[in-house]
Amino acid sequence: MAFESKLSTEIYSEDTTTEVNSNHILSSEKILLVDSETQITDSGKPNYNRVITTKSPVHRTITDLPPALISEIFNCLDPKELGVVSCVNPSLYQIASDHHVWKQFYCERWGLPAGTATSRSVAEFSGEKSWKELFVEREFHSKTFMGHYNVEILYGHTETVRTVFLLPSRKLIFTSGYDSVVRMWDMEDGICISASRPLGCTIRALSADSKLLVAGGSDGFIHGWRAEEGHPRLFDINGSQDQDRNRNQNRNRNRNQEFRLWEHQGPITCLSLDLMRIYSGSWDMTIRIYDRVSLKCLTILLHNDWVWALVPHDTTVVSTAGSDSYIWETNSGSLIDVFKDTHVGNAYSLARSHTGSFVFTGGEDGAIHMFEVITDRVKSWRPIATWNPHSAPVHSLSFEFPWLVSGSGDGKLSLIDVRKLLKGIRAMKPNRSRKALSVEPPQRMLNGLGKSVFSVSIGADRIVCGGEEGSVRIWDFSRALEREKRAAALRGLRAENRMRRQKLQKEIESKGGRVDQCLIAAKSQMNGERNGVWYNKRGLKVKG
Secondary structure: EEEEOOOEEEEEEEOOEEEOOOOOEEEOOOOOOOOEEEOOOOOOEEEEEEHHHOOOOOOOHHOOHHHHHHHHHOOOOOHHHHHHHHOOOOOHHHHHOOOOHHHHHHHHHOOOOOOOOOOOOHHHHHHHOOOOHHHHHHHHHHHHOOOOOOEEEEEEOOOEEEEEEHHHHOOEEEEEEOOOOOEEEEEEOEEEEEEOOOOOOEEEEEEEOEEEEEEEEEEEEEEEEOOOOOOOOOOOOOOOOOOOOOOOHOOOOHHHHHHEEEEOOOOOEEEOOOOEEEEEEEEOEEEEEOOOOOOOOOEEEOOOEEEEEEEEEOOOOEEEEOOEEEEOOOOEEEEEEEEEOOOOOOOOOEEEEOOOOOEEOOOOOEEEEEEEEOOOOOEEEEEEEOOOOOOOEEEEEEOOOOOEEEEEOOOEEEEOHHHHHHHHHHOOOOOOOOOEEEEEOOOEOOOOOOOOOOEEEEOOEEEEEEOOOOEEEEOOOOHEEEEHHHHHHHHHHHHHHHHHHHHHHHHHHHHHHHHHHHHHHHHHHHHOOOOOOOOOEEEEEOOO
């Protein structure tokens, strides 16, 4: 990047008797123009005031700008462009690497890293890693889902698994279903580390964070567990009671850590949490919003059909009821917009990006739709794309940038990478109308379940699903990059050996046919072929 400065001008006086013509070139290399004005001095000698204008421009680069201005320019770049600029020179690298926009890039895709608060600095939780390093590392690991994987099957449930929830920050998996038992699994080892008592009905929904675990039952209740400080498994879901003198004290403690809410008049189908609220949706055609501390119901959102799914973000919540999709303002409880007939049949599943700008729906027709949500305009829903990867209803969706994973009644999981699609959306004009486009098929299909998949959850390098077969499957991609490195090294070694063989073959061919015969005989001897032909220094002989 270069900037052209204004023409520099210098005025000076010189006493001389030499005649100087106007626009005289003093130097052909510097290309200076001289404008002279003649004045008569007291000495009688002419005085020439020369105005010298430099015609060659002075080139400056972006590094000559103040760092604050450069930082403002960097705000307009995307991650790839910012990475390219940082490679120009050390000064730009320093400014780009420390730029606050990397935190924005990271949070837009994956939210704040696990175990952080908005007021804490990145150095406090990342081992002195910068936001750029965190972004690059996470972006690199997003490629794992195209690599090799291991499948681990977890047994413990006695009936169909209706819901799974992955909590990557604590390496925990929560599952439940028709057997009414909530099970907690270690994500790394695949071991069931705790199980609740039977809750009395089918559990269709689970949600958790580092402070709270909630389960929704078909009897219309929400059963919750608060995290216990210092507990090795975070939640004491089995309600264990010590057989000692402090039994009553332990009972009171467990009672304070567990709670049950009875507000809905029908089965609970979906649950979600944010920092302040609990969200629940039910077949009683309502969504109820609770305060996490007081557990009081704050708002009721009325729908026209059974509520199937919901996803909150900031002050809005997106939901599906029947075949329609809704956007609500949570503070006032007002309806922002409805997208009618999102699917042919029920819209069973929802997922949403961390920014809340993009929503994915899956339905009874086996289709997956992508929408852009703009809440500051009259028409809030903008269809972006449609996929048809399944031959049965899409029961569950989960999104972890850039991957959207779906679970279906056909027993398959589809993986869709939306990076290319989002890049095309940014390149389009903001006011340009968009129609839903059928884009390329999913990048990957995971098969082998055989029966319906009812719930799926995705993390940084794992996918968890549960379904009709009654087991839980973990698709582990954590070693995919390591395997790919080994495979790439092996491919490189093979290519190098192939080039060596080709080079040797050319050298042999250039020496003549006799050497070729020797090479053939040597190969035959190595392969164990003994046809009675021997070679020595004097030439070819036949064994008699």
